[in-house]
Amino acid sequence: MQENFSLKPYNTFGVDVNAKYFIEVQTLEELRDAINYSKNHDLPVLFLGGGSNILLTKDFDGLAIKLSLKGIDEKDLNDNEILVTAKAGENWHEFVMYSLEKNYGGLENLSLIPGNVGTSPMQNIGAYGTEIKDIFVSCTVLDLENLALKTFNLEECRFGYRDSIFKQEGKGRYVILEVTFHLTKKDHHIKTEYGAIKTELENLGITDPTIQDVSKAVINIRQSKLPDPKETGNAGSFFKNPTIPLAQFEDLKQKFENIPGYPNGDVVKVPAGWLIEQCGWKGKQIGNTASHKLQALVIVNATGNATGKEIFDFSTEIINSVIEKFGIELEREVNII
Numbered sequence: 001m002q003e004n005f006s007l008k009p010y011n012t013f014g015v016d017v018n019a020k021y022f023i024e025v026q027t028l029e030e031l032r033d034a035i036n037y038s039k040n041h042d043l044p045v046l047f048l049g050g051g052s053n054i055l056l057t058k059d060f061d062g063l064a065i066k067l068s069l070k071g072i073d074e075k076d077l078n079d080n081e082i083l084v085t086a087k088a089g090e091n092w093h094e095f096v097m098y099s100l101e102k103n104y105g106g107l108e109n110l111s112l113i114p115g116n117v118g119t120s121p122m123q124n125i126g127a128y129g130t131e132i133k134d135i136f137v138s139c140t141v142l143d144l145e146n147l148a149l150k151t152f153n154l155e156e157c158r159f160g161y162r163d164s165i166f167k168q169e170g171k172g173r174y175v176i177l178e179v180t181f182h183l184t185k186k187d188h189h190i191k192t193e194y195g196a197i198k199t200e201l202e203n204l205g206i207t208d209p210t211i212q213d214v215s216k217a218v219i220n221i222r223q224s225k226l227p228d229p230k231e232t233g234n235a236g237s238f239f240k241n242p243t244i245p246l247a248q249f250e251d252l253k254q255k256f257e258n259i260p261g262y263p264n265g266d267v268v269k270v271p272a273g274w275l276i277e278q279c280g281w282k283g284k285q286i287g288n289t290a291s292h293k294l295q296a297l298v299i300v301n302a303t304g305n306a307t308g309k310e311i312f313d314f315s316t317e318i319i320n321s322v323i324e325k326f327g328i329e330l331e332r333e334v335n336i337i
């Protein structure tokens, strides 16, 4: 266990705050020991996965536990279906690449998402027409109330858009230890309908794409507009895309005829990136913080020296200007600590 430990390498924003204590755990036993230590010493606990969806706004006066449980297991169901279980500390993109090397289908549209397997169910990670709920079977968690193991199936996770039970009633109660996915071995379901995938495949000269081709296209698209956290600190989309009532959307359409929207029954999902860009934020920098020049929804640590508070205040200014111009209140997607 380390004392007064900088968490800068453990959050993709690259914010430099200290944890009073820090420990990295590789097994369930080590995790239980660390939690018991925190209970015995009355220390609050902060669990760190890939650190790609948190904004640390101040020093943490407790025990930060980095979850590094590793391992992948497979269970054949038949000649076309397989269950693959990955431990929480596996890097998400490396896990996707592993599945593609073995020609297992289902994860390809989720290529290059930062973070670890263990946090993927928290916010039901999604991109390019796939969410993990589409291939999720179950996850095993440690219940912090009694340190017992528990399994959540698909239904029990109550997945929604960037949402799950782990962000609602279960918030702070469970540590996800491993996740099981249902993948295909040969009859893959290729999804190219979303966004620029088709165009990108055309650019690559591919007419009959494999799952590996779809992954390549997604990687190219992401790399063309999302900043690499290794170069510029960020946590992907900072806000959720808001959902507004159809009537409100129709009113806005009168005033802003180009407003994009994806209707779903009597509500419409509006791209937050568009709203933020319209308010003049795209590429704008204040001090050390900026809205990314190619995707306004991503806030970046532009100089590498931004504090969590600066980034938080920057996001508040964005929220206020979007309310003022459109009457829509953006919700932060990133966890604020």
Ligand code: EPU
Pocket: 126, 127, 128, 129, 195, 235, 236, 237, 238, 239, 240, 241, 260, 271, 272, 273, 274, 275, 277, 282, 294, 295, 296, 297, 333
């Ligand atoms: N747009 C703008 N200006 C911008 C950014 C976007 O006008 O600066 C418009 C685009 O023109 C497009 C629309 O907004 O019409 C949607 O943009 P994009 O396809 O880039 O997707 P997004 O809705 O901004 C969501 C996810 C991303 C995911 C992509 C692709 C959320 C909060 N974000 O972004 O997820 O990669 O779709 O599926 O749902 C993440 O969660 O960290 C993340 C990157």
